[in-house]
Amino acid sequence: MRHQKKTVKLGRSQAHRDALLANQVCSLIIHQRIRTTLAKAKATRPMAEKMVTLGKKGTLHARRTAIAYLHQVDAVKKLFEDIAPRSASRAGGYTRIVKLGARKSDAAPMAILEWVDAAVVEEVVAETPAEKPKAAKKKSAPKKDAE
Secondary structure, three states, rough: OOOOOOOOOOOOOHHHHHHHHHHHHHHHHHHOOOEEEEEHHHHHHHHHHHHHHHHHHHHHHHHHHHHHHHHHHHHHHHHHHHHHHHHOOOOOOOOOEEEEEOOOOOEEEEEEEEOOOOOOOOOOOOOOOOOOOOOOOHHHHHHOOOO
């Protein structure tokens, strides 16, 4: 019986799934938000929350455990020095999933996974200046052959 065995398999072997989730968490740590499918975001969230809990402990053992899961020392360093102290007063729920809608190519539901305590980053779309009307091309007189 599979009681208490809640694992989203994502159509991958265990090793591939572990590598995928570790890379997703590292990307989330480095970039502060990632755009992925809803299923991957829901599968990544528990691992990201566990890494923040390790970061809040701040011990050498916790750091080595995080490195063992994530395999990227620079991401673990940023986790322990930046993200974990920012979430120190929070008891849990460090991440947020924002649903985006269907992907154009295969209609997979997309989502953004981001830190709750992250600084607000607004994407500003630069307005293009009003296009100047193009000057009409002057038609030149047809060239006469010099004979």
